[in-house]
Amino acid sequence: MALHDGAVRERILIQHATQVVGMDEAPQLALKNKKDSSMRVAINLVKEGKAQAAVSAGNTGALMATARFVLKTIPGIDRPAIAKLLPNVKGTSCVLDLGANVDCTPEQLLQFGIMGSELMACLQGKANPSVGLLNIGSEDIKGNDNIKKTAELLRQSELNFYGNVEGDDICKGTTDVVVCDGFTGNVALKTAEGLAHMFAVFLREEFGRNWWTRLCALAALPVLGLFKKRIDPRRYNGASLLGLRGIVVKSHGGADVTGFRYALAQACEEAGSDVIAHIADRVAKQLDNLKQSEAEAN
Amino acid sequence: MALHDGAVRERILIQHATQVVGMDEAPQLALKNKKDSSMRVAINLVKEGKAQAAVSAGNTGALMATARFVLKTIPGIDRPAIAKLLPNVKGTSCVLDLGANVDCTPEQLLQFGIMGSELMACLQGKANPSVGLLNIGSEDIKGNDNIKKTAELLRQSELNFYGNVEGDDICKGTTDVVVCDGFTGNVALKTAEGLAHMFAVFLREEFGRNWWTRLCALAALPVLGLFKKRIDPRRYNGASLLGLRGIVVKSHGGADVTGFRYALAQACEEAGSDVIAHIADRVAKQLDNLKQSEAEAN
Numbered sequence: 272m273a274l275h276d277g278a279v280r281e282r283i284l285i286q287h288a289t290q291v292v293g294m295d296e297a298p299q300l301a302l303k304n305k306k307d308s309s310m311r312v313a314i315n316l317v318k319e320g321k322a323q324a325a326v327s328a329g330n331t332g333a334l335m336a337t338a339r340f341v342l343k344t345i346p347g348i349d350r351p352a353i354a355k356l357l358p359n360v361k362g363t364s365c366v367l368d369l370g371a372n373v374d375c376t377p378e379q380l381l382q383f384g385i386m387g388s389e390l391m392a393c394l395q396g397k398a399n400p401s402v403g404l405l406n407i408g409s410e411d412i413k414g415n416d417n418i419k420k421t422a423e424l425l426r427q428s429e430l431n432f433y434g435n436v437e438g439d440d441i442c443k444g445t446t447d448v449v450v451c452d453g454f455t456g457n458v459a460l461k462t463a464e465g466l467a468h469m470f471a472v473f474l475r476e477e478f479g480r481n482w483w484t485r486l487c488a489l490a491a492l493p494v495l496g497l498f499k500k501r502i503d504p505r506r507y508n509g510a511s512l513l514g515l516r517g518i519v520v521k522s523h524g525g526a527d528v529t530g531f532r533y534a535l536a537q538a539c540e541e542a543g544s545d546v547i548a549h550i551a552d553r554v555a556k557q558l559d560n561l562k563q564s565e566a567e568a569n
Numbered sequence: 570m571a572l573h574d575g576a577v578r579e580r581i582l583i584q585h586a587t588q589v590v591g592m593d594e595a596p597q598l599a600l601k602n603k604k605d606s607s608m609r610v611a612i613n614l615v616k617e618g619k620a621q622a623a624v625s626a627g628n629t630g631a632l633m634a635t636a637r638f639v640l641k642t643i644p645g646i647d648r649p650a651i652a653k654l655l656p657n658v659k660g661t662s663c664v665l666d667l668g669a670n671v672d673c674t675p676e677q678l679l680q681f682g683i684m685g686s687e688l689m690a691c692l693q694g695k696a697n698p699s700v701g702l703l704n705i706g707s708e709d710i711k712g713n714d715n716i717k718k719t720a721e722l723l724r725q726s727e728l729n730f731y732g733n734v735e736g737d738d739i740c741k742g743t744t745d746v747v748v749c750d751g752f753t754g755n756v757a758l759k760t761a762e763g764l765a766h767m768f769a770v771f772l773r774e775e776f777g778r779n780w781w782t783r784l785c786a787l788a789a790l791p792v793l794g795l796f797k798k799r800i801d802p803r804r805y806n807g808a809s810l811l812g813l814r815g816i817v818v819k820s821h822g823g824a825d826v827t828g829f830r831y832a833l834a835q836a837c838e839e840a841g842s843d844v845i846a847h848i849a850d851r852v853a854k855q856l857d858n859l860k861q862s863e864a865e866a867n
Contacts, residue, residue: 360770360771370705373712407752414752415672437759438762439766441763453705454712455752457705458757461705462757462760463764468740470768474796477793477796484792488789488792491776491789491793494778495775498775502768502771
């Protein structure tokens with residue numbers, strides 16, 4: 272606390288916690304045995320209304336399990352999803368789920384669409400965000416039965432459903448929201464991270480080859496710096512655990528101060544724009560529509 | 570042919586075909602109605618032993634359906650897979666399936682592992698290539714039942730199975746072969762393509778901002794050129810339709826002369842290294858092992 276001046280210190284309240292959840296700890300064990308971990312204490316504060324959001328850089332599985340257990344999901348949401356705002360050539364899009372749910376039903380994927388849509392509306396001020404379903408081709412016949420049923424549900428919903436999108440559409444910014452199961456989303460995100468790292472390695476190698484290429488690098492350094500800043504993953508740190516009755520944001524485990532600041536800002540913006548109430552409203556409306564169309568069908 | 574001198578012309582035989590398969594044509598319709606398309610004629614030549622390989626930049630689905638129908642699969646291979654050699658920070662790895670099979674059984678994924686392993690051995694001279702299973706975490710408990718069963722099969726096989734790998738391991742070059750279903754593989758590949766395109770756009774934008782950044786670009790141009798050449802997708806053009814009793818290589822539909830040359834070279838190398846015989850041998854051995862362990866179990 273020595274780093275903070277009086278004004279900042281007054282705004283900070285330290286809540287003691289005696290336990291730590293290990294990064295490799297099984298989520299269910301952490302839930303059962305770590306009732307006084309910082310993670311649990313923070314989420315309890317959200318539950319009690321003493322905090323508007325919890326931000327953690329800890330064990331994702333344990334964070335998800337604890338958040339689900341303590342906060343519960345919004346009525347009409349089966350399972351929370353991990354959502355992230357990612358850069359694209361046009362601006363920003365929201366991709367979910369990024370790893371919380373390996374297999375998803377069409378209903379769950381529809382719920383992800385609603386949650387992503389509301390997140391984009393609240394955080395990016397997008398009116399009626401477009402929603403794409405991640406698939407391996409744009410045609411309706413592509414994908415397995417689960418994907419086809421999901422497309423059907425999304426088409427019938429009140430969402431601004433664009434249709435199927437492919438992997439490259441994420442960075443093209445074809446839609447504001449990209450919906451996928453957690454397996455596909457996680458692989459896509461990590462593949463992109465791996466490619467970005469490879470490009471950085473290759474650029475460094477090419478510019479570091481000899482004194483002449485190093486001279487070129489020196490000349491290009493200011494511009495390369497701007498490029499690096501633009502794609503800096505720390506700027507996109509902070510994944511939302513969406514679908515809970517409280518705001519929980521997951522920071523990358525290896526985030527530095529700058530990265531963690533972005534995760535905190537994400538939590539702040541979610542709290543300020545009341546994203547949870549918006550999701551709850553939209554899901555309730557969707558459930559009403561479903562009941563109505565079922566009643567009409569009978 | 571005016572472009573070619575006499576020596577080259579003597580080595581080229583033009584086989585006439587009266588039909589064309591459209592890029593959006595349904596594979597089954599192309600198979601039924603386009604018996605004299607260039608695609609079908611080329612694959613027929615492979616079947617008849619008049620050509621050692623077929624290379625096409627046409628409709629992927631139609632190419633796969635036609636190749637399967639005419640050439641048939643290698644005994645012990647249920648379905649062919651699309652495999653591609655991709656760059657990583659250490660060298661090259663083979664990823665499959667990239668879109669031929671949306672849902673895959675553990676047995677099929679094991680077959681992909683065998684095929685990818687033999688391709689890497691034949692084309693890259695790798696002895697006992699390492700095989701990774703694409704998952705959303707390295708721990709054994711990650712993924713769905715299908716993935717867990719596949720890991721079990723791969724572990725029991727004679728392949729050099731590394732274990733689970735994640736999306737970023739593709740570009741890290743953690744393993745020589747990365748096995749996945751066609752849905753995940755396709756999304757991963759296209760996401761990577763989209764990210765590469767976005768980086769190119771961002772780099773161009775940053776260097777083109779004003780006269781000063783353009784000057785920086787000019788200074789860095791030779792090195793940026795080397796970088797661009799290194800990641801040039803044309804150098805990785807040519808996906809193998811593995812598992813067939815003949816060599817079929819798919820070029821990107823939008824490939825230029827340089828790109829198409831790489832696809833032709835890929836086909837040549839496969840023919841020269843007798844990759845099909847190697848796959849057939851390995852699969853036969855795997856089937857023998859299975860029968861033996863089943864006999865021992867009974």
